[in-house]
Amino acid sequence: MSEKLLEFKNISKSFYGNQVLKDVSMTVKKGEVHALIGENGAGKSTLMNILFGMSAIHETGGFEGSVMIEGEEIKIKSPHEAMDHGIGMVHQEFMLIPGFTVTENIKLNREITTDNAVSKVLGGRLKGLDYEKMNHDASKALNTLDMDIESYAQVAGLPVGHMQFIEIAREIDKEGIKILVFDEPTAVLADAEAENLLKAIRRLADKGIGIIFISHRLDEIVSVADTVTILRDGQHIATKPISETSAADIANMMIGRAVTIDREEGADRQISDEVSLKIENLHVNMPGERVKGVDLEVRKGEILGIGGLAGQGKLGIANGIMGIYPAKGKVTFNGKELPLNNAKQVLKDGVAFVSEDRKGIGLLLDEPIELNIAFTAMQVEDKFLKNFGIIKMQDTKAIKEHANKMIKDLDIRCTSSMQKAGSLSGGNQQKVCVARALTQEPQLLLVSEPTRGIDIGAKKLILDLLKQLNEEMGMTIVMTSSELAELRSICDRIAIICDGTVAGILSPTDSDTKFGLMMSGVTEFSEGGNE
Amino acid sequence: MGERLGSRKALTWAGDNAVTLVFVAFTVFGFMASDLSVGWFLGELMGRLYRNAFLVISLIIPVVAGLGLNFGIVVGAMAGQIAIVAVRFLDIGGLGGLMLAFLLAAPIAVLFGWLTGLLYNKTRGQEMIASLIVGFFANGIYQFLFLFVMGVIIKVPSTHPLIIPSAVGGEYGVGIRVTVDLGAADKGGLKYALDNIAKVPFLYAVIGIAAFILVLQVIRFVRSKKTAGAKVNKMSTIFNMVLCLVVIAVAAYSMSVRNSLSMVAKVPVVIVILIIALCIFTEWILKTKLGQDFKAVGQSQKIAEVSGINVDKTRIIAVIISTVLAAWGQIITLQNIGTLNTYTAHSQVGMFAVASILVGGASTSKATVKQALIGTILFNAMFIMSPEIGQAVFGQALLGEYFRTFMVYGVIGFALGLYVWKANKATKLTIE
Amino acid sequence: MLTERKKLSFKDIINGIGIPTLIIAAFFALILVIAHFYDLSVVTLLSDTVKRAGMNGLLVLAMLPSIQSGTGPNFALPIGVECGLFAMVLAIEWGFTGWGWFGVSVALSIVFAIFVGWAYGKLLNAVKGSEMTIATYAGFAICSFMCIFWLMLPFKSPNMGWFIGQGLRETIQLDAVGADMILNDLFGFWIGEEFYVPTGMLLFFFLCCFLVWLFFRSKSGIAISAVGSSNAFAEASGLNVNKNRVLANIISTILGAIGIIVFSQSYGYLQIYTAHLNIAFAAVAGILIGGATASRAKVSHVIIGVFLFQGLLTSALPVANQIFAGTDLSEIMRMIIQNGFILYALTQVKKGGK
Structure with missing residues (x-):
């Protein structure tokens, strides 16, 4: 040892x-x-x-x-x-070829070959494959793991649990x-x-x-x-x-x-008991962030944090509500049921979303800042348009004016409102995303990973901005983040997501141990038992 | 319940094989509508099979390696034609000349295959449209070579039989002729250089091949008893054996009564042997380490890469093999036709071959020798039948010709579209 | 799609136009210079260039909506073209002549194109990720299907039928219905003796360009552009991606249909059967030469591209014939440039959906 x-x-x-x-x-x-x-x-x-x-x-x-x-x-x-x-690695995502047999996967690119007439002349890649020996090795590796899998079965049909073992068998089969x-x-x-x-x-x-x-x-x-x-x-x-x-x-x-x-104690804020957003038994099929039955209530005027480790489903909640990934369940907003899988209606009902995938979902990178800011409000609420009866044309002047106001208000650093969104720094891109959400004049703002990929100085600015929106405009905010520290710095309550469900709701002032255990899926612990 | 499951199974089977079934039905309908003699039809069909099988089989390896259907075998066909023109230009005929053509075509095709392979690696995900366009592009270069380089840069006397005489009566000609006569093999040309080596009557060949397959099946049957093989396998082996016996019986009967089947043209033994050899080669190479790499790359480039397989190189090798086979296939075709339409002979090769293999039930990601052969037969049956049906049903043979062009494009579009549609449906995210 | 900023450096201009475009432009200029030295009339060549560009303009413009919507260049242009052809044939059969023929053809072609374009858009939505390949074969298939159709049409007009037998002629002369060059000659005039300005056709082309430009500044147009640049973004903004793709391809099909009418009247003949089988490739190359990519295009790309490409093709033919008599060098050049540009664009496409 x-x-x-x-x-x-x-x-x-x-x-x-x-x-x-x-x-x-x-x-x-x-x-x-x-x-x-x-x-x-x-x-x-x-x-x-x-x-x-x-x-x-x-x-x-x-x-x-x-x-x-x-x-x-x-x-x-x-x-x-x-x-x-x-040195071997068992990957988190399976590196298995579904159409191959267990043996073929275990021996992938390490096949046991036999010489033949052609391969002697034209090189090793034309050697034949010795399935008998390969099967033997594969079975041996699987036996080491005490797994009863037929080595000639096709991987495609096997249960997920077996695949992990095949991966391991591949590693231990290596000399x-x-x-x-x-x-x-x-x-x-x-x-x-x-x-x-x-x-x-x-x-x-x-x-x-x-x-x-x-x-x-x-x-x-x-x-x-x-x-x-x-x-x-x-x-x-x-x-x-x-x-x-x-x-x-x-x-x-x-x-x-x-x-x-970061919250100033007793800041003059009104968090009523009125429930703004009510989520019941929400399931979302977002690959890698599956939600498996979440119940959550968001009170009017609060900042609710959603935390948890990567892959546990915290990101799926906002994406599911906004209709970006297929969802089912019941979501009520201000007493009205939000239709799921219908992005347009949810936006119309006054919910805005700042996505964690800034470059993919959040922005049109090749378009100017002003169009990025105006886009959703234009498409969903017919703002910034001149109506000519049969056709609605963009109101370039109004778009520019609004964009310039936003650039000033949110302090977006750019050369002009015509600069392409893709050429901005991460923090400024994020501000453009927030600007677009605010342009919708939403009653509820969902923000996911607002500081991901942003340098430290800009992080603070973004968090301050969210806090300001909440405190000065009374906007209800649901903020999803992998960074517990930032959740704790501005949120009123923090819901911890584990394995696709709510593991519990904590206060920002709760102990590190409590957060750590809840995030890691340890459910039965007694406060102070080991501290 | 079981019955319903069975009927649904049958339905999905029919859906998966829709294209193939339509072609079978079309052929049957053709026989009913027109008064074609089976003997004539079979003769035509076999002739086309000898010509095209090689080209269709050349598509298999790129499919296995995940490149999709390689319309770019047109480039290979050009390599074959360049070799043939070179051999004719040097006026080397007979079997020796043909062998030289095979030999010359190989390095040219390797070069072309390597270049197209590089291109496919650059156009990942769009290989099929790229392979189609690369055919058009190469056609431009091919014409540049034969219409401009041959004549303007390389001076060739107007008197050379391959060259278009100068319009203004100059000393030198410009470009290769639009049709190049390959000349009879026994008179110093290339026509039938392979065909004429040995020929046997059609029915003998049928009996011979059927008997050969029968023996193979018997061996397989005996062997499968030892290993714990699936029951289905055994059933199909028995079915195949019965089929072989029936074929032998019909052939023997036809021989004895001398019906139209015995009038079918003789079989060029060497070509049939070459086709069989190619089938075996394709099956064999897929069982080697290289073949295993083709399959791995074809299913997941990412996993193959992580496992240390050189994905780009493997893909290029697949394209090179396909291109070389296509070049040889085109030479075999041309020696059978006897004339080379210098500027058009290659243009349809890719599409016809792709349509053929799709009719056989292949898809963008799966193709086998069996599908290639069945597809070639059914596709060419449609090709022969179309004008006949047009004539018989509408009184216009031209209509049938347009119809078959429609079928070529339609089959490709439909089969590829269906495949993508199914794949998209399978990957679409849903909740429960 | 919005207006550019004013301050531009020389380098910006070069990058803005694109190096491939500049190479083709230089090549075109070179050919004109050579033509001058070989005593060919450069003015005539330019006059032909303008005419050919006007003829092909709408067909190239048809690429724009489909590219913007993210379905790639409309390789199924023959589908729109067949709509236009059928509209023209019907108009002749119904006895329209002159402007009446032109108006009825355009109106009918739009109606056909809306239906056909809708179905085609649906097809593209089913085969996301492989649009270009499937579109190519859909175009080919429709074209060959229409061959059967032409052959079986029981039309009676003596202007179109064969002298014996059933079906339509391969080439239908338009002067028989008084529609030969009808749009070209509207306000058409000569500058000097060698340069003819087909005013009507050019105006029509620029009008269509303007309308398309305008459309892409409207709510629907902006939505289509957004769908094309990011499906995920568009979906998150509540847009129906599939509907927008269908709409774009309907517009593309309409432009193709009207495009072939403009083309035919300028050519003077209505060609049916397989004459336009490969029409899409030249149009695709046209917009690419103008500086578009397989996923982004502007109206300026259409205009620059069609003038450069058609100019190159029209001028290269007489020049090549002059230098290398008896060769078909210009056709060879067309094949290499046209398909070379498409291949280049394909290498720039991001990895497909798989």
């Missing part, structure tokens, strides 16, 4: 001046299950990208520090080289596999399947493979890992044997940071 298999030594990495890893060190021993945990953006993926020599690292100037395997420093320049060093990285392996699995998987991971570790286990599920980590390393904002917070810590402890370390509550 004590043999050092993999060592990260003082790893630092920055992207375009933005430091994402600061002096991180971590050691994985032989036969150890080493959990790696952190919020979105804590630096886990960057660390793994370094381990696998992804081009995203080299193309941005490499990294500082060293990676050592079995005591020897290695330089990995491509995923292929990582494989040669015995000399030493380190195996699991990236959120249980995210798509049912409970029973997840349990099987954890057992299999344990078995692999017992065979002497070092395992890096990335997961958000704290209870899983506690049950399977030997050691846990916590990253936060690119910094190494702690590495502890699992026996010396607890779920609550980990949660605390994962979130813990100075939270500034």
